[in-house]
Amino acid sequence: xxxxxxxxxxxxxxxxxxxxxxxxxxxxxxxxxxxxxxxxxxxxxxxxxxxxxxxxxxxxxxxxxxxxxxxxxxxxxxxxxxxxxxxxxxxxxxxxxxxxxxxxxxxxxxxxxxxxxxxxxxxxxxxxxx
Amino acid sequence: xxxxxxxxxxxxxxxxxxxxxxxxxxxxxxxxxxxxxxxxxxxxxxxxxxxxxxxxxxxxxxxxxxxxxxxxxxxxxxxxxxxxxxxxxxxxxxxxxxxxxxxxxxxxxxxxxxxxxxxxxxxxxxxxxxxxxxxxxxxxxxxxxxxxxxxxxxxxxxxxxxxxxxxxxxxxxxxxxxxxxxxxxxxxxxxxxxxxxxxxxxxxxxxxxxxxxxxxxxxxxxxxxxxxxxxxxxxxxxxxxxxxxxxxxxxxxxxxxxxxxxxxxxxxxxxxxxxxxxxxxxxxxxxxxxxxxxxxxxxxxxxxxxxxxxxxxxxxxxxxxxxxxxxxxxxxxx
Ligand SMILES: [Zn+2]
Numbered sequence: 001x002x003x004x005x006x007x008x009x010x011x012x013x014x015x016x017x018x019x020x021x022x023x024x025x026x027x028x029x030x031x032x033x034x035x036x037x038x039x040x041x042x043x044x045x046x047x048x049x050x051x052x053x054x055x056x057x058x059x060x061x062x063x064x065x066x067x068x069x070x071x072x073x074x075x076x077x078x079x080x081x082x083x084x085x086x087x088x089x090x091x092x093x094x095x096x097x098x099x100x101x102x103x104x105x106x107x108x109x110x111x112x113x114x115x116x117x118x119x120x121x122x123x124x125x126x127x128x129x130x
Numbered sequence: 131x132x133x134x135x136x137x138x139x140x141x142x143x144x145x146x147x148x149x150x151x152x153x154x155x156x157x158x159x160x161x162x163x164x165x166x167x168x169x170x171x172x173x174x175x176x177x178x179x180x181x182x183x184x185x186x187x188x189x190x191x192x193x194x195x196x197x198x199x200x201x202x203x204x205x206x207x208x209x210x211x212x213x214x215x216x217x218x219x220x221x222x223x224x225x226x227x228x229x230x231x232x233x234x235x236x237x238x239x240x241x242x243x244x245x246x247x248x249x250x251x252x253x254x255x256x257x258x259x260x261x262x263x264x265x266x267x268x269x270x271x272x273x274x275x276x277x278x279x280x281x282x283x284x285x286x287x288x289x290x291x292x293x294x295x296x297x298x299x300x301x302x303x304x305x306x307x308x309x310x311x312x313x314x315x316x317x318x319x320x321x322x323x324x325x326x327x328x329x330x331x332x333x334x335x336x337x338x339x340x341x342x343x344x345x346x347x348x349x350x351x352x353x354x355x356x357x358x359x360x361x362x363x364x365x366x367x368x369x370x371x372x373x374x375x376x377x378x379x380x381x382x383x384x385x386x387x388x389x390x391x392x393x394x395x396x397x398x399x400x401x402x403x404x405x406x407x408x409x410x411x412x413x414x415x416x417x418x419x420x421x422x423x424x425x426x427x428x429x430x431x432x433x434x435x436x437x438x439x440x441x442x443x444x445x446x447x448x449x450x451x452x453x454x455x456x457x458x459x460x461x462x463x464x
Contacts, residue, residue, distance in 0.1 A: 047161045097357065104349075105357040106160060108167055115167060117160045125363055126171070126340065127329040130351030130373035130406050 039102055040119040041082045043075060047113075055080050055101070071112035082116055084109060104128050154324060156341045161185055164192045164199075166307070166331030170314065173341040174324030183321075184314050188330070191313060194218050195306040197244060197299070203291075204302055208244060212296035216289055224302055224309045224415075225286055231305070231419045232281040234439065238426040239419065240394045242284065244299025245275040252379040252390040265381055266388060272397035279394045307333045308372060308418030315414075332378075333414045334371045350462070353377050353405040353448050361454060362446075362462040364410060369443060372417030374425055375406035391425050403428050406448045410460050412441040420445070433457055 039055040045068050053062075055077070063085070064075040073087040073094070081101040084094040087109050094109035100116075104123055107116040156173035159181050170184050194203045194217075203217040228241035249267045267275075278298040285292040293300065311328050315335040318326045325338035327346055336346040348371045349360040364371060376389035376399070393400035407424035411417035420442060424432040429447050436442050437458055444460025456462060 044160075044162075100357075103358045104169075106167060108162070110162070110165065110167075113162055115160065115162055125347040125349040125360075126327050126336075127169070127334045127346075127371075128349045128351055128358055128360065129332045129334055129371055129408060130353070130375050130378075 039080065041077070042117045042119065044115045044117070045071060045113060047115075053077050053082070055082065066112075066114055069113075071109075071114060073109055073112055073114045075116065082107065084114075084116070087112060087114070154341070157181055159185075163188055163330065164196060168328070168330040170318075170329070171327045172318055172323045172325070174322060176323055177321060180318065180321050180323070184317060184328075187314060187317055188310055191220065191306070191310045194221050195224060195302045195309070197248070197301050197303065204300055207291050207293060208299040210293070210296070212292070212294060214285065214287070214290040214292035217291055219289065220309070220313070222286060222289065222291065224305065225284070225291055225300070227309075227415055227419065228300075228302060228305055229281055229284065229286070231423060234419075234435070235423045235427055237281065238394065238400075239304070239423050240279050240281050241300045241302060241305075242279050242281055242293065242298050243392060243394055244301035245278045245297070246272070246392055246394065246397055247301045247303065248299065249275045250388075250390070250392060252381070265383055267397075276394065276397040304422045305415060305418050307331065308370070308414035308416070311335045311370065311414040330414075332373050333418055335414050336366045336369060336371070339367055350408050350446060351375070351406070361448065362464040364408075364446070364460060364462060366410065370411050370414035370417045371408060372411070372414050372421050373406060373408040374418070374421035375448075376402065376425060377405065391422060393426065400426050402426070403430075403449050403451075404432070404447050405450050407432070408446040409436075409442070410444040410458075412443065416441040429455060 041053045041055055042049060043051045043064065045066050050066060051064055058077055058079045062077040066073045074085045076083050076085045081099045083099045084107055087094050089109050089111040091111060094107055097107050100107055102118045102120040105128055154174050155176065158169065158171040160167055160169040168188065170181055172180060193199055196202045197204050199205060203221040206215050231239045249271055278295060283294040283298060307330050311330045311333045312335060314328045315337050318337060323337065325340060328335040334348055340346055345365040345367045347363050347365055349363050350373065352359040352361050353375050354377050376391060380387055380389040389399045391400050402425050404425045407421045409417040409420045411420065420436060424445065424447060429449060436445055442458060444458035446460060446462050447455040449455060
């Protein structure tokens with residue numbers, strides 16, 4: 001084996017190693033990108049975003065009060081779920097909905113213009129009718 | 131050379147692994163509309179302002195078709211004292227379709243039901259209801275409202291609408307959402323989306339395919355079930371899916387459930403064998419009209435007639451017996 005052959009061998013090994021490292025790094029990046037936390041709840045008042053909560057990282061019960069215009073709604077957040085605890089709306093539909101942990105149907109308080117939307121990547125359908 | 135090819139391979143691998151191969155974007159937004167909420171999802175090589183434009187169009191059309199917004203086309207027709215009123219071409223289109231639905235349903239579907247639907251007021255606030263002895267209107271007021279219902283008293287010209295009986299009101303609430311969903315779909319197609327899903331509180335229009343190239347999957351709500359609990363799924367592309375049910379807006383008094391689909395001949399919630407009707411149609415306007423008509427006329431007449439209606443594709447009817455009936459070209463995946 002002469003010197004130049006050895007250089008080529010070394011250089012090949014270097015590139016193989018580089019390739020391996022890059023493959024591993026891109027695999028890690030890809031996994032991280034694909035594992036975007038699926039369960040966000042986004043709270044809107046009158047179509048303006050009030051708060052975004054990652055439901056998978058909630059460690060203790062949390063209350064969010066929405067007091068704007070004539071609306072007074074209290075949203076309670078726990079690990080993986082949300083509910084409208086009370087609201088001064090006349091119909092009470094939002095409170096009766098109870099705990100919601102995701103899905104395509106938002107918690108809606110039409111009279112007070114409050115909407116809680118879920119971002120879940122695990123929905124197997126695109127919409128619900130009826 | 132070797133290095134260059136290696137670099138190319140690495141770049142390709144990186145691209146594949148990080149999913150950067152997709153050049154198009156998908157955007158989705160949910161907003162409150164006048165009396166429901168809507169979600170619009172679009173994908174393709176799209177203008178970021180397209181969603182704002184779509185929601186603005188919805189607001190514009192609500193401003194024409196609403197019974198309660200002062201100055202809307204419908205409000206002006208209802209408050210014209212029997213005079214002809216100049217209105218938007220889209221209002222003419224919607225009213226004309228509404229009158230066709232009256233014919234199709236032997237008068238069971240009637241847009242001049244405004245006085246009666248207002249009387250029942252299913253959207254009434256609890257504070258208003260608390261002061262009432264009963265939410266069920268009196269026999270006398272129902273009779274008065276019922277007497278104003280008659281599609282034949284409407285004169286629709288090229289750009290004017292007249293209700294000859296100045297006491298009568300029109301209510302386009304049972305079909306406006308369908309028309310609006312179709313208009314949004316048209317706008318999105320014109321602006322070059324690859325695919326879109328327009329969901330206006332139960333009126334769905336599926337444009338093209340999902341971003342991954344597969345068909346859109348629409349779940350059918352189980353009547354009286356928890357939100358999201360379903361009887362099955364329909365897979366669609368390029369059509370509308372619209373559902374109506376007697377469980378949607380209703381109240382109970384003295385053990386009787388009063389729902390919001392009113393029979394113009396009795397002035398009362400219609401007695402029907404259909405609990406929910408989901409229609410797959412070429413557009414949401416036909417879908418919405420037929421879903422209400424199904425409940426108004428019952429399953430027997432729906433079975434007889436719907437397949438002859440232009441634009442109808444299929445229907446899934448849930449009967450009060452619990453039986454699920456399908457008509458036409460629709461497959462319910464359970
Ligand atoms: Zn509420």
